[in-house]
Amino acid sequence: MAVAPAASAATLSRSTLSATVSGSTVTATTKIAASPAVWASLAGICARDADNNHYDFPMSAATLSTSGVTLTKSRTFPAGTYTYWACAKTDGAWTAIGATQKFTVGAALSGSAAPSGQAMPVGDLPGWKQVFTDDFTTSVPRGSFPGSAYSSKWTGYDGFTDSYGIANYQNSAISTSGGVMDVYLRTENGKVITAAPSPIVTAPWAGQTYGRYTMRFKSDSLSGYKLASLLWPTSGNWNQGEVDFPEGGLDSTIYAFNHCLNNPTHNCFWATNGTKFTGWHTATIEWSPGKLAFYLDGATLGTTTTSVPTAPMRWILQLQSGSVGPASSVAGHFQIDWVSVYTYKG
Incomplete structure (x- = not known):
């Protein structure tokens, strides 16, 4: 009879790891392999909250083969940000397999506070101090934004054309109602109208x-x-970097880009998973010393340590035309339920 190899003789690896957040339910998937094959009394996905409390997904026994075994499990989570990774118990010992990732579960809904089905996060996160939030609880009619309700929190490009020279940025395209910022994109009197609102995190146009x-x-x-939602150098010097996420045609898919320092016409990083702009989504940029991480709907889209900016940058939620402008008959809405900004605390 063949004898299964001891755990110490096997090398464990994982080729995939992802998590999808739907309300308070998270479904996570990983593919774990072993060389040579080994029996795991428990295998799956481990998770910890910000205080290192255990929130592991349901585990199961599995034979981990050289070709890999895919494991998918779901569970509910309290609101918060979680670190997760592939893990397995072999020969009585746990092994963490591959790099960790993060997902965020929104707070429980309260009345109509979260039109998108996911409430705005409130409070600091490990390594991050929350310094700006807006869930648009005050209504301002189109044509009057920012008005007194938002003049201390928002600015934006207004009265000039976009980088393609096609669309006209106008704050008058923006309204707030029902807990949502709405940008009405359209052609009016022969002009393509868009908007590029920018949160005032420290001071107008500062970063x-x-x-x-x-x-x-x-x-x-x-x-x-x-949409080209971006971090742009406060100095205006493009050589200091440009980080774009989410970016893409509104009839197409969501991308993340990082432009090369001192060579910004080239991208040193890009990523997409094919997600469309339609439907509610949550996008996060984490910019820390030497690293950029991009998260879409609670799952890691990609990370890079190449050409990471070091100069101050401001955040602009820039809606514009594509390289080929819209037909005059194309009109519709881009909506934002909430935004949240943090400073880096390490």
Whole structure:
């Protein structure tokens, strides 16, 4: 009879790890392999909250083969941000397999406070201090934004054209109602109208060095329009970097980009998982010393340590035309449920 190899003789690896957040329920998937094959009394996905409390997904026994075994499990979580990773117990010992990732579960809903189905996070996170939030509880009609309700919290490009020279940035395209910021994209009197609101985190058009930036958004499918939500150097010097996420045509898929320092016409990093702009989504940029991490709907989209900016940057939620502008008949809405900004605390 063949004898299973001891755990110490096997090398464990994982090729995939992802998590999908739906309300308070998270479904996580991983693929674990072993060389040579080994029996695991428990295998799956471990998770910890910010205080290192255990929130492991349900585990099961499995034979971990050289070709890999896919494990998918779901469970509910309290609101918060969690670290998760593939793990297995072999020969009585636990092994953490591969790099850790993070997902965030929104707070429980309260009345109509979260039109998107996910409430705005409130409070600091490990390594991050929350310094700006807005869930748009005050209504301002289109044509009057920012008004007195938002003039201390928001600014934006107003009265000039976008980088393609096609669309006109106008704050008058913005309204707030029902807990949502709404940007009405359209052609009016022969002008393509968009907007580029920018949170006032420290001072108008000022920025910060490093930070965590999260927005909850959805869009109609609008050919010829795009979102380029970006971190842009406070100095205006493009050579100091540009970080774009979420970016893409509003009738297409969501991308993340990091432009190369001192060579910004080139991208040193990009990522996508094919997610469309339609439907509610949560996008997060984590910018820390030497690292950029991008999260979409609670799962890691990608990370990079190449050409990470070091100069102060401001956050602009820039809606504009695509390289080919929209037909005059194309009109629709881009909505933001809430935004949250943090400073880096290490």
